Amino acid sequence: xxxxxxxxxxxxxxxxxxxxxxxxxxxxxxxxxxxxxxxxxxxxxxxxxxxxxxxxxxxxxxxxxxxxxxxxxxxxxxxxxxxxxxxxxxxxxxxxxxxxxxxxxxxxxxxxxxxxxxxxxxxxxxxxxxxxxxxxxxxxxxxxxxxxxxxxxxxxxxxxxxxxxxxxxxxxxxxxxxxxxxxxxxxxxxxxxxxxxxxxxxxxxxxxxxxxxxxxxxxxxxxxxxxxxxxxxxxxxxxxxxxxxxxxxxxxxxxxxxxxxxxxxxxxxxxxxxxxxxxxxxxxxxxxxxxxxxxxxxxxxxxxxxxxxxxxxxxxxxxxxxxxxxxxxxxxxxxxxx
Amino acid sequence: xxxxxxxxxxxxxxxxxxxxxxxxxxxxxxxxxxxxxxxxxxxxxxxxxxxxxxxxxxxxxxxxxxxxxxxxxxxxxxxxxxxxxxxxxxxxxxxxxxxxxxxxxxxxxxxxxxxxxxxxxxxxxxxxxxxxxxxxxxxxxxxxxxxxxxxxxxxxxxxxxxxxxxxxxxxxxxxxxxxxxxxxxxxxxxxxxxxxxxxxxxxxxxxxxxxxxxxxxxxxxxxxxxxxxxxxxxxxxxxxxxxxxxxxxxxxxxxxxxxxxxxxxxxxxxxxxxxxxxxxxxxxxxxxxxxxxxxxxxxxxxxxxxxxxxxxxxxxxxxxxxxxxxxxxxxxxxxxxx
DNA sequence: CGGTATGGATGAAACGATTCACATCGCCGT
DNA sequence: ACGGCGATGTGAATCGTTTCATCCATACCG
Numbered sequence: 001x002x003x004x005x006x007x008x009x010x011x012x013x014x015x016x017x018x019x020x021x022x023x024x025x026x027x028x029x030x031x032x033x034x035x036x037x038x039x040x041x042x043x044x045x046x047x048x049x050x051x052x053x054x055x056x057x058x059x060x061x062x063x064x065x066x067x068x069x070x071x072x073x074x075x076x077x078x079x080x081x082x083x084x085x086x087x088x089x090x091x092x093x094x095x096x097x098x099x100x101x102x103x104x105x106x107x108x109x110x111x112x113x114x115x116x117x118x119x120x121x122x123x124x125x126x127x128x129x130x131x132x133x134x135x136x137x138x139x140x141x142x143x144x145x146x147x148x149x150x151x152x153x154x155x156x157x158x159x160x161x162x163x164x165x166x167x168x169x170x171x172x173x174x175x176x177x178x179x180x181x182x183x184x185x186x187x188x189x190x191x192x193x194x195x196x197x198x199x200x201x202x203x204x205x206x207x208x209x210x211x212x213x214x215x216x217x218x219x220x221x222x223x224x225x226x227x228x229x230x231x232x233x234x235x236x237x238x239x240x241x242x243x244x245x246x247x248x249x250x251x252x253x254x255x256x257x258x259x260x261x262x263x264x265x266x267x268x269x270x271x272x273x274x275x276x277x278x279x280x281x282x283x284x285x286x287x288x289x290x291x292x293x294x295x296x297x298x299x300x301x302x303x304x305x306x307x308x309x310x311x312x313x314x315x316x317x318x319x320x321x322x323x324x325x326x327x328x329x330x331x332x333x334x335x336x337x338x
Numbered sequence: 339x340x341x342x343x344x345x346x347x348x349x350x351x352x353x354x355x356x357x358x359x360x361x362x363x364x365x366x367x368x369x370x371x372x373x374x375x376x377x378x379x380x381x382x383x384x385x386x387x388x389x390x391x392x393x394x395x396x397x398x399x400x401x402x403x404x405x406x407x408x409x410x411x412x413x414x415x416x417x418x419x420x421x422x423x424x425x426x427x428x429x430x431x432x433x434x435x436x437x438x439x440x441x442x443x444x445x446x447x448x449x450x451x452x453x454x455x456x457x458x459x460x461x462x463x464x465x466x467x468x469x470x471x472x473x474x475x476x477x478x479x480x481x482x483x484x485x486x487x488x489x490x491x492x493x494x495x496x497x498x499x500x501x502x503x504x505x506x507x508x509x510x511x512x513x514x515x516x517x518x519x520x521x522x523x524x525x526x527x528x529x530x531x532x533x534x535x536x537x538x539x540x541x542x543x544x545x546x547x548x549x550x551x552x553x554x555x556x557x558x559x560x561x562x563x564x565x566x567x568x569x570x571x572x573x574x575x576x577x578x579x580x581x582x583x584x585x586x587x588x589x590x591x592x593x594x595x596x597x598x599x600x601x602x603x604x605x606x607x608x609x610x611x612x613x614x615x616x617x618x619x620x621x622x623x624x625x626x627x628x629x630x631x632x633x634x635x636x637x638x639x640x641x642x643x644x645x646x647x648x649x650x651x652x653x654x655x656x657x658x659x660x661x662x663x664x665x666x667x668x669x670x671x672x673x674x675x676x
Numbered sequence: 677c678g679g680t681a682t683g684g685a686t687g688a689a690a691c692g693a694t695t696c697a698c699a700t701c702g703c704c705g706t
Numbered sequence: 707a708c709g710g711c712g713a714t715g716t717g718a719a720t721c722g723t724t725t726c727a728t729c730c731a732t733a734c735c736g
Binding site: 389395 | 713715716720723
Binding site: 046047050053057069076078082091093109112114252254278281282 | 339382384385386387388389391392395397407408410413414416417420429431432434447448450451452453474475476559560564589590592593596615616619620621622623
C-alpha cells in the first residue's frame, strides 16, 4: 500500500512537505504543490485515516446509538444528524441498540475503542448512568430523545408528557370516556411519560383514572400493535378511543380493528405518536403527535459540535437541555366525518 | 489517555505481555494474566482501535452503502448484514447515497480512507465502474441488489425481471388490459428491470405493448407516489391496475386514489414491490413482490466474509453471483372480494 | 556590507498497538 | 553434566501520519 513516504520520494520532496500540501496548502509553493499532486495521482495515494486518528488521538466520526433502526422515526433523526455532521466534516456511525441495555453498553464500548469524536444516544435504560464509559473516556455526548439533568449532559428531547396530554385532551374533547393506552415496554421513559400526559388530561377533565385502559405490547412495532389490537377487540365494554405509544403500534392496532369491521374513527378513534411518514400515508390518515425527529437530530448534533469545540473557548462548555414542543396533528383517524 | 505502556508498568510486565494477555491469553501464565487484568481495570484502559488498525493495515469494519436509508427495505437489509458481520466480530458502517452518484463516490473514497475491511454496496449509476476506487485500494466488495458479471465481483440480487413478470401475469390473469407502471428514475437498473418483466408478461399474453402506461415519478418515496396517483386519476381511459417500482410509491398511489373515492381493488388493482412491513400493514393490505431484503443482506455479508478470508486459501477466491427468486405475495389490494 | 526577517522545505519524534526474534528458566533424557 | 525442548516473557521494530524545531536561501534594511 502506497504511503506518504512513497509520494514524497516520487515528488522528490520530504514527507513533511507532502503533509503540508495535504493539510496547509497555502504554506507550500505552487510548483511543489503541483509536483506533489502529480505524484499523488500517479501513485493513487489515499490518506490513511487510522494513522491520522492515531496521531490526533480521536477519530473524525460521531456515533449515533438509537433504539430501533427499523423505526422511520429514528431513520429521520439520523438523517438530521448526518447532515449537520457532514457540514462539520464529520461522519456518523449509526448503531442499533434494539432496546437492549446490553447491546447499548456493547456499542458504547465500541465507541470508546474507536475514540469517536462524540456520541449521540437515546438511552434504553431509565435508571443508572449508561454513559459512564463515555464519561471515563472523556468523550463528549448528548442524550437524545430524553431530557436529563443539565448538570449531567446536554440533551435534546420533546415534551412527551405534554404530547400525551395533547392526545388525551383531543380525545376527551371529542367525548371519549374510555380510552385505551397501548404501550410498549415500561422501562422506556417515553412510554411512561406519554401515559402520564394522558393521565393528566383525564384528571384535568375531572374524570376518574379508570378512564384509561392499559394494553401492554411486547415491543414498539407494527406486529405488536396488531396483537394489541386483537386484545382490544376482546375488551368489554370496548374503549371508544385508543392512544398508542408510537405510530407503529397505532398502525397495527388500526389494521386489526379495521379488519374486524370496526369503523375508524366512528367506532374507534386512533391516535399514534411520532408522526412518521407512514402515519400520514395510511389510507385512513393517522392522527398523531408530531415528534420532530429531524430537528432533534439536527439540534443534538449542533450541541455536540459545540461541546466538542466551544465557540468561546475561554468560557468553556455549559450543558444545555433543549425541550421541543410536540404538536398534535389531527387527521381522519380521530375525527368522524360530518 | 492511558495506553498499553501504562498498563505494563502498573502490572510490572512488558508491553508485549500485555498485548499477549489481550490477544493470546493462552500463552500467558495465570498469575500474570490476573495481574494484567487487575491493572487494566484499575486504570480503566481501553484498546485504541486506530493503533490496531494502523498496524493491521485495515479496520475491523465493513461498509454498507445503500440508496435510501429511509426506505424500510434497506433498513431490513442492513439488519441482515449487521447480524452476520457481528458474528464475525466486524462492525458495519451504513451510509446513504441518496440515489446520488456523487454522494456514492464520496462515501466510497471515505471507505478507502478508512481502510474498511470490505464493502457492500448498491450502485446508483448503471454504467461505468463505480467501484474503481475500491478496486485500486484492493478492498473486497460485493454488489448488492444488482447482478453483475462474476468476472467483476460477487453480487447478490433478486431477479427483478422475474418479479416484474410475476406482477404482470397476476394482473393480466385477473383480466386487466390497461396497466400503469409507476416508476422512479430510469437510471436505476431495478426500475428498468421491473418494467422489462412487466413488458414480457404482456408479450406472453399476446397483448400489445400499449397495454402498459408509464407514469414517471421523481423519486422512490411515498410523496412521489401520491403525486403519481394524482396523475393516474387524470388519465383517460383510466388504467384498471397499477404496478409500482416499490412499495413506497404504491402506498402513495393507493392513498391518493382511495381518497378520490376509487375503490381498491375493485376499480383499481395495486401492486407494489419489495414487500416491506408497511405493505402488509396497510389497511388494504398491499399485494407486493417479495424482495428478500434480510436474506440479501445476510448472503452478501457471507460472500464478503468469504472473499476477505477464503475458507480454502489455496484455491483463492471465486466471485459468485447469487440471484434470488422473488415471490408474489397476493393481498387484498389486487384481489376483489367475492 | 552585516544583520535580520521571511517564506519554504526538512526530518525526526510521537501517537499506541502488534509481532517476532530472542532470552530465560526449568525439566527431561541420555 | 549437557544438549534440547517447551513454556513464558522481553523489547525493539513497525505501521502512516502530523507536528515542530530547525535550517536554508533570499531579500530587505540601515
